[in-house]
Amino acid sequence: MSEDYKFKGWVGRDKYAVKGNMEWKDYEPKIWTESDVDIKISHCGVCSTDVSFLRNGLGATIYPCVVGHEIIGRAVRVGKEVKHVKIGDRVGVGAQFKSCLKPDCAECSDGNENFCKGFVTTYSDKIEGEGNTYGGFADYSRAPGHFVIRIPDRLDSADAAPMLCAGITVYSPLKRNGCGPGKRVGIVGVGGLGHFGLLFAKALGASSITAISRTSTKKEDALKMGANHFIATGESKDWAAKNTGTLDLIVSTVSSPNMPLGDYLSLLATYGTFIQVGSPEDILPGFSAFTLMTKGAKLGGSVIGPPWEIEEMLKVAAEKGVKPWIQKRPMGDANQAIVDMEAGDARYRYVLVHES
Template sequence: MIQTRGYAAQHATAPLALFGFVRRPPGPRDVQIDILYCGVCHSDLHTARNEWHNTLYPSVPGHEIVGRVIATGDEVTRFKVGDLAGVGCMVDSCRHCGACREGLEQYCETGFTGTYNGPEQGSGANTYGGYSETIVVREDFVLRISHAENLAAVAPLLCAGITTYSPLRHWGAGPGRKVGVVGLGGLGHMAVKIAHAMGAQVVLFTTSPGKAEDARRLGADEVVVSRDADQMAAHAGSFDLILNTVAAPHDLDAFLVLLKRDATMVLVGAPGEPHPSPDVFNLIFRRRRIAGSLIGGIAETQEMLDFCAAHGIVSDIETIAMSQINEAYERMLKGDVKYRFVIDMATLKQEPAQAA
């Protein structure tokens, strides 16, 4: 077994602290990665604090992982020692159901194995994520990193990037299409960058007028303050697609009326409480749709990484030390980050040897 360390929450109200544990040694189809950087996702906080009421403790979060391959199993063909590699939100699935056969492992009919908070296929054991020194993952769930630089800023692509890329691609964002993005946070800023690179006309909706300049820097063609009724009314019935990234309950009707006939609003934010129920007439009189989207399959995640590398897209980040994670969670709750925290895992390796 591989002795390693990470930062874990021991229960819902405990701060994350140093934690020693073991990883399995690489099997024939496994890749071992020395973790260089790990992004901090709002899902990490939800899980560490058991806000979704499904956390297995101890919990080592982290599913936006970039690192370097340090060992491979005998049957591994796509990676060699020294390669850059990434791991996103999944480390396994049943690999046999209809969804998995279609390359949609995120919709695995028996449930995919999350990079953290398990359960593992077969054993049901808990999985530990990227707030750690090293990780061992089946080759089929490891991604190639082709960005040549700024690797810390690549890490959030493994969740925030694919979470926005997948619906933009699925619902046809591109030239001649008017795409709205609701919210300019970790997900929203990636949606603006990617939709712009796809060639769409991009409109950013925000409650904060002070974000307008930054939104345009990121690629928005226009910024609408969603609390301004006149600004909103000016866009009625004009959008082909709206990607709603806000992870707090809010009025969906204000955005539904902005959709064209047969257009779609896709929800990718995951609030702790339900949104207020929308007015059905805003749907039936224009055959509008509300849809949801969950990350992306492994093949699509690789496609997203390659697309972002080709277009020079990375996340806007603030790098932190591992020991700053609890402070980062509190700042994240206040929206005090532009736009994603990323942990420099070298700072974990420099911590004293004892584990909490």
């Protein structure tokens, strides 16, 4: 079968694309296999990682590139080996495009594909023998069926799109570290990731939720999202001392290498856990090991989640009525959306919508 459509998207030619210089052009997707699904894109979220890759901030960008990894649309071509998707289904693809899926891979066999050494990103990556991967700032996406997720009927496409990266990035560490009744949860940063942290901490039934930000400008928003408490670190010299030992679980969504990490860790109660999910383009700051040792606390990290966990998250979102705070932008406005994202103007997630 040969498709009767072309792949067109917003192509970044070099690091200056982040300045609003992406070009709408044809591109050649990876080679079709019978394990793939072609998706006619209707929505795609805009992530800070898109900004980083466009400017080669992580040092791994393959140009030309088409960014975007929060993709929603309709399946228009389905390989013979794909059994859970049929043509016409509303589906999505997140930040992971492929893993090795080998029987002897402990990560893939245990349902932890997101930690597989054969992790392939949705864009700016290569698949041996098949070509480069390209993202969702485009008309169509071609992706391996294993990582194509069916979207629940009760979720709006614009709401579901940013859940495929931002949502799962915080849902996974919250769920895996016991967020629920009896758990006092802190979310560092009230942005695209952080606002999802507040929404999902509430949906999972955390006993109390504390939003942590530099200023109180987002306090009212955070309280509406589900926070019970708010800490403005830049407006009080003794914020850490006043709140020491008050949180069982902290998920940090910020990416500044200048974060007061030692003070954040001091907020943990005995046997508390701190999980970093924000992606600094630099190293994390140092801290005293005694901050962890004297309370048996743990410091960890997390990256997105496997397909089964994304499906679980979407089900929770549908059942609990989780509704992200998004701003819809036309797909044709992608360049300005990237510029605005870089400037920190999103409240709290941009979603590109195909005008057609």
